[in-house]
Amino acid sequence: MGGVVQRSPRFSELNDDDVRYFQEILGKKNVIQDDDKLSAANIDWMHKYKGASKLILQPCNTDQVSQILKYCNSRCLAVVPQGGNTGLVGGSVPVFDEVIVSLSSMNNIISFDKVSGILVCEAGCILENIMSFLDNEGFIMPLDLGAKGSCQIGGNVSTNAGGLRLVRYGSLHGSVLGVEAVLANGTVLDMLKTLRKDNTGYGLKHLFIGSEGSLGIVTKVSILTPPKLSSVNVAFLACKDYSCCQKLLQEAKRKLGEILSAFEFLDSQSMNLVTNHLEGARNPFPTSLHNFYVLIETTGSDESSDKQKLEAFLLGSMENELVSDGVLAQDISQASTFWRLREGISEALMKAGAVYKYDLSIPVENLYNLVEEMRSRLGDAANVIGYGHLGDSNLHLNVSVPRYDNKILSQIEPFVYEWTSKHRGSISAEHGVGLMKANEIFYSQSRETVRIVVYY
Amino acid sequence: MGGVVQRSPRFSELNDDDVRYFQEILGKKNVIQDDDKLSAANIDWMHKYKGASKLILQPCNTDQVSQILKYCNSRCLAVVPQGGNTGLVGGSVPVFDEVIVSLSSMNNIISFDKVSGILVCEAGCILENIMSFLDNEGFIMPLDLGAKGSCQIGGNVSTNAGGLRLVRYGSLHGSVLGVEAVLANGTVLDMLKTLRKDNTGYGLKHLFIGSEGSLGIVTKVSILTPPKLSSVNVAFLACKDYSCCQKLLQEAKRKLGEILSAFEFLDSQSMNLVTNHLEGARNPFPTSLHNFYVLIETTGSDESSDKQKLEAFLLGSMENELVSDGVLAQDISQASTFWRLREGISEALMKAGAVYKYDLSIPVENLYNLVEEMRSRLGDAANVIGYGHLGDSNLHLNVSVPRYDNKILSQIEPFVYEWTSKHRGSISAEHGVGLMKANEIFYSQSRETVRIVVYY
Structure with a gap:
């Protein structure tokens, strides 16, 4: 990935004097050159991005962070800050030989x-x-x-x-x-x-x-931080089309209002994938074919009134034909099996083969159109699935293929970015830009807004 | 107020060519030189800040705003944007002869x-x-x-x-x-x-x-925008001390959780002021003397369960002795009389004489200490009252005096700003800086954060 970026000659290379200086201000044990620790800190958790840093610094307080940065700035040493190193876009590891500043010791x-x-x-x-x-x-x-x-x-x-x-x-x-x-x-x-x-x-x-x-x-x-509330309820619902999912979201916001804490959706392709690949994952409505499924969670302060409210909402939605079928979790264990259907999709995708993953934010009314267009674009060559946080307009578009294939990739990109941009969406809803999407930023930001940051 | 600020000679003076240019791009009717309209736009609604602008421009779209600013920039003409002109800190009117750019016509x-x-x-x-x-x-x-x-x-x-x-x-x-x-x-x-x-x-x-x-x-x-919820309830409560108010807030966040929509407080001095000066304002607990009063509002989607919840909360708070007395509004009219006690304080203060007003944000545990310190500092010379949005840690500290008196003012300022700063508070919780507090910003912002804005 980092291959297209060149190391700038403006940056110095680390030398022994630098290391001695850091040892003076941080103490020897917080200046890390151990190979195992370095290789763990140089690579991201997906094993997709890999740097070649020779030094991890572990400051214990803000003053030490300040001293490190002041020194690196004066010496033109490049720096990358690192927290838990769980990022998905290559932003938490060095691209080249940057000094890694780990915040792990500042944990009070x-x-x-x-x-x-x-x-x-x-x-x-x-x-x-x-x-x-x-x-x-x-x-x-x-x-x-x-x-x-x-x-x-x-x-x-x-x-x-x-x-x-x-x-x-x-x-x-x-x-x-x-x-x-x-x-x-x-x-x-x-x-x-x-x-x-x-x-x-x-x-x-x-x-x-x-x-x-x-x-x-x-x-x-x-x-x-909000206070902890005692009552949590989960319902799993089936809808005949995307329009019903949208209307259901609208109703849930109104009828469940202040207790709604999750509104997730998956399409039938996602459901098939999960039930085919994950042991124990079962469709709660096995006898009928539904096109979409919605998981609703409520969190509130009053068990009985919350449950009543959710039951009334379910009943009303069935009467209005927004929901074709639905079930309310009777206990925590059943609630977990419902969540497993939604949260297990990622794992099921890994088992199904190779996957191209996109994390997009698109206004709700157009969100699923992209999945359908991608599906007709790719035909039988791929299994296109759509799911995500519908309550936040956040679509996880995933293209499942037997193996990575540049021909398929060229049919997906830049189409997926162009389509998202045309519909005023974001090509990174929650993962960030990092190294992965640094060159794609103009799909979601105007020239002027990027330019003003560079110029001022 | 603007007296201490000098008009910069860098800025040009408006001439006839400028006016003609604006007429060309906006049309004559959107270039306003009418005396009545100018005097209304030159003065703020408190009649505290007054400018001397000779021109109001009323663009109809973004492109016109852009053309105006581009021209003014090239001509070095100072500009002040104006919306509804309801600001409290002299930020919405000209200081000198700035061109007023009114957004009123862009109302789609x-x-x-x-x-x-x-x-x-x-x-x-x-x-x-x-x-x-x-x-x-x-x-x-x-x-x-x-x-x-x-x-x-x-x-x-x-x-x-x-x-x-x-x-x-x-x-x-x-x-x-x-x-x-x-x-x-x-x-x-x-x-x-x-x-x-x-x-x-x-x-x-x-x-x-x-x-x-x-x-x-x-x-x-x-x-x-959140969906409209159907059920609104209001309770008015009495507390014996500030510590009870704090604990009550904590309980309300937990027990009322998702339906809490307002948590306001006033001290007994505020209550006396309102009941003495506003016709029809009555203390709901006339026979006992309480030190503090709290107004709680809930907004939710289920009338009966919300009311039950609030009643249970009231009962529990009385049993725990957090609340000395309390009453739940039985209808909208009673709810309004409760709100009137809280919202009428400003009006009552105007009737009581002159008033020094401070809009402060201070961490809840220390918030009322400032009122008490101010009270002991000023003694019999003033009536110090404290009220505000306790749920947001927002204190309205008001010093009511028979007439404005620089000796009293010098006992209030800069003490009130220094005290707020020492407790990591904000000297402007919601009103902004404007012309009024431009020189006081360092009481709430570090030198470095202000400097970085000026330098970059």
Whole structure:
């Protein structure tokens, strides 16, 4: 992948004096040259992107991050910040021999205010650890991800991670109240507010949310966390066409309103794939053929009234013929089997062969058209499946093929990007740009908005 | 106020050729030199800030805004954008003779997607008109303001307006999905996305939210609107001390969770002021003296279960002794009388004499300490009252005096700013900086964050 990018001769090469300097400011144990650790940090978790860094630095506090960056800046040493290294677009590993600045040792929770629900912590805190901490306090994180066991909050913020709770709690631009970041020249920007309201000056912190480390390294974060609610319910529904899915979403927003916490969809091709490839995965409606399936989750504070509400919604949707069939999970175990049908698609795709994956955001009314156009474009050569977070207009378009084939790829790209661009969509809904899509940014951003960043 | 600022000689003075040029591109009727209209546009609604502009321009589309700014830039003519002119900090009127660019004629709703709830409209749409439009569609705006009958959405976005629904729906950084803005040189930045998720490139639109027109003129907005819910309930409660108010907020977030839509507080001094000065305002608990009062509003989709939930919450809070007394509004009329006690404070203050007003955001645990310190600092010379949006940590600190008195003012300022700064608060929670607080910004922003904006 990185092959098209050339290492700039402007950057120096690391030498022994550099290493000695880092040892002085960080202590020897935080300046890592061990081969095993280096090879783990040089490669991303998909084994798709690989760098050749010779040095990992593990600062313990913001001041050390500042000293590192100030020195690297003066020496023209290239740097890549690294959190949990769970990114999907080649943004968390070196492209060449950049010095890796790992935030892993900065993993302290600094404060938590039980009245406001505001948490302040260091960037290296692992998402799941924060979740456990909050669980004890009776709160939850406004974001949840498959990678939660490894990913770090600094990386989540730097990549504007989306995830499973966005339909309910919104994006990190709403939840993140403050950020501390260190610029390339070592300047520490203290924007670590713990306030829901602050209208003094520019919203600079927002530039660090989703800029993938390119503007500076996020070192601390303050975040608004919602209280934990006790009642969770899951329903699995079948719809005859995409139009019914859309109308159902509209109804769910109105009728379930404040308790809706997930609205996911999959097409029949996705359902077939999962039930064919995953052991124990069963279609809840085995006797009939449906074109689409919807998973609805509600989260609220009152078990009996929430369940009543969901049952009434189900009944109404069947009467209106928006839903052809439906079932409400009777316990946690049944709820998990429903979630497994949706969450198992990725795994089933891997078992089915090779796969071209696209993570797109497209206005809901047009979202599924792309799947159908791709299907008729590729014919029998591929199995095109569509699923995703319909509540967020986020389509996961996947093209499953027996093996990778450049002829098929050339029928998919750039068509998929052009189509998305034409419909004012985003070619990266939640994964970011990284190295993978750096050259495709104009499909989702106007020339002027990119130019202004480069010029100013 | 503007007295300390000097007009820069860099700026040209308007001449007849300029006016002719504007008439050519906008048509004569949109180039306004009428004295009455000019004097209305030159003064803010509090009659506190007054400019001396000789020209109002009323563009009808983005292209005209672009042409205006490009020309003014080349001629070095200063410009001030104006929406509904309802700002409180002198940001919406000229300081000197700036050309006023009024967005009032750009008031079209461009599109509304009933499935996603995403609205796209021009900047000059009046907030209340958008609300009426959405009401017909079964949706609401995520923000509501006292000034809704005049304020325009472009101004709301440019000032990051807070308002009454923030505790439920969050800030505009979460709700605003896209912005179109014109830079000073006429460049049109198309960031008008209609997507909940987009991780391609920097979050530039966020810089235009709350930058008060200083980076460009917002011409179009896309915004995520929540569905309208049918059931609204209001409770009015009495607490013996501030600690109980805090604990009650914590409980309300947990027990009312997803239906909580307002959590407002006032102290007994505020209650006395309102009941003494506003006709018909009555303390719901006239026989006992309470130190604090809390107004709680819930909004949900199920009348009976919502009411049950609120009743159970009230009962539990009384048993826990968080609440000394409480009453649930039995109808809309009683709900309005409760809201009147909270919303009438401003009016009562005007009737009581002169008033020094501060709009502060302070972490909840320390918020009321400032009121008490101010009270002991000023002694009998003033009536210090505290109230506000406790759910958002937003304190309205008001010092009521018989008449303005510089000796008293010198005891309030800079103390109030220093205290707020020391507690990591914001000296402007929702009103912005404008001309009023331009010199006080360092109380809420670090030198580095301000410097980086000036240097880059």
